[in-house]
Amino acid sequence: MKKQGFTLIELMVVIVIMGILAAVAVPKLFGMIAKSKASEVGPAAGEYVKLQDAFVSESGTYYGSWKMIGYEMNTTNNVFTYTEETLSAANTAAIPSTAAAVWKAEPKASLNNCAAGTGYWELKIKTAQTGNGAGYKAHVKGADCNVLAPGYGKLDETGSAQID
Numbered sequence: 001m002k003k004q005g006f007t008l009i010e011l012m013v014v015i016v017i018m019g020i021l022a023a024v025a026v027p028k029l030f031g032m033i034a035k036s037k038a039s040e041v042g043p044a045a046g047e048y049v050k051l052q053d054a055f056v057s058e059s060g061t062y063y064g065s066w067k068m069i070g071y072e073m074n075t076t077n078n079v080f081t082y083t084e085e086t087l088s089a090a091n092t093a094a095i096p097s098t099a100a101a102v103w104k105a106e107p108k109a110s111l112n113n114c115a116a117g118t119g120y121w122e123l124k125i126k127t128a129q130t131g132n133g134a135g136y137k138a139h140v141k142g143a144d145c146n147v148l149a150p151g152y153g154k155l156d157e158t159g160s161a162q163i164d
Contacts, residue, residue: 038148
């Protein structure tokens with residue numbers, strides 16, 4: 001009578017191979033989770049820029065608060081805290097010649113090496129290089145934070161974010 005089945009050695013080899021694959025895949029998975037959470041930063045900042053540009057084109061030389069431009073952002077969610085840096089609700093101000101912070105996103109918990117409390121994404125507004133309208137400076141605190149949202153720098157007049 002012929003017996004069929006796997007030997008103990010064959011089963012051990014399969015378990016070792018699965019362990020090696022898991023050891024490689026799990027760190028990659030956590031990196032992708034952090035990147036997916038940080039992916040909301042670019043669209044949120046892009047929406048702010050779009051609304052602020054519309055406000056500036058109507059007002060000429062003034063920029064407005066989140067409320068004035070119609071930017072309805074939840075200031076906090078499970079991943080980020082968003083803050084309006086310069087103006088309080090219902091205010092406007094002249095576009096400054098030197099960059100002034102107007103929008104900031106800080107992670108509530110560490111996203112891989114982008115540490116909570118030390119890393120953030122920020123937008124600053126100033127007079128555009130052409131002299132007409134508003135220009136933006138994208139600033140990222142922490143190189144590890146910049147890696148998570150690589151397209152964020154495109155919001156800057158130069159096309160790349162200042163990273164420190």
